[in-house]
């Protein structure tokens with residue numbers, strides 16, 4: 001079943017946040033999900049120790065350069081979605097995970113500094129493609145987008161990527177308190193209470209739209225043909 005990896009050599013762009021948001025919403029919709037925590041800092045495992053993790057969401061920890069390929073292949077047999085959270089550097093672990101991915105998602109925030117790092121992530125995907133002799137689908141997406149305004153820099157960067165022929169998800173992830181709160185209280189956005197974070201219906205709508213945009217990328221035919 002599909003393997004989705006979150007990749008960027010830049011630290012703090014939202015790989016772990018978006019990986020856990022995606023895994024959580026897919027699990028809440030009933031799909032068996034495996035999250036592979038291939039970051040030595042183990043952020044997904046720390047989240048999983050908090051209360052509220054869906055029962056159908058497994059977390060595999062202590063995954064290293066030596067084990068990542070075997071773990072991904074094994075989990076792809078077992079779960080409907082396999083989601084890999086990777087460290088914020090370019091490493092062999094990251095390349096190996098990319099080599100076994102059906103979709104690589106590259107988060108970036110709306111600044112040109114981030115855009116340069118996202119371009120490095122694209123290069124890493126391209127060099128892995130060369131090494132393994134097959135293409136690896138990927139898409140960039142904007143994280144921490146303001147809900148109030150769409151800044152000009154953000155629009156400019158998005159236009160530049162599109163002009164360069166790089167795929168950008170139409171759906172962005174917004175800057176939301178709820179997306180931080182799951183790492184304090186545990187569980188998924190759907191399990192938060194209004195005492196734990198504000199604007200929960202809007203946060204939930206955003207992660208659901210994000211999950212739909214991602215799964216549509218996995219099945220391009222189904223996205224264009226609703227009957228498929």
Ligand SMILES: Nc1ncnc2c1ncn2[C@@H]1O[C@H](COP(=O)(O)OP(=O)(O)OP(=O)(O)O)[C@@H](O)[C@H]1O
Nearest residue numbers: 011012013014015016017088144174175176179180
């Ligand atoms: N959409 C968002 N809304 C609110 N806060 C966010 C959002 N995305 C990320 N953050 C915050 O930004 C910080 C960095 O996010 P995160 O840890 O997910 O990045 P990362 O790319 O996984 O970092 P690293 O490279 O260190 O693994 C965290 O404090 C997180 O709570």
Ligand SMILES: [Mg+2]
Nearest residue numbers: 015016039043
């Ligand atoms: Mg991380």
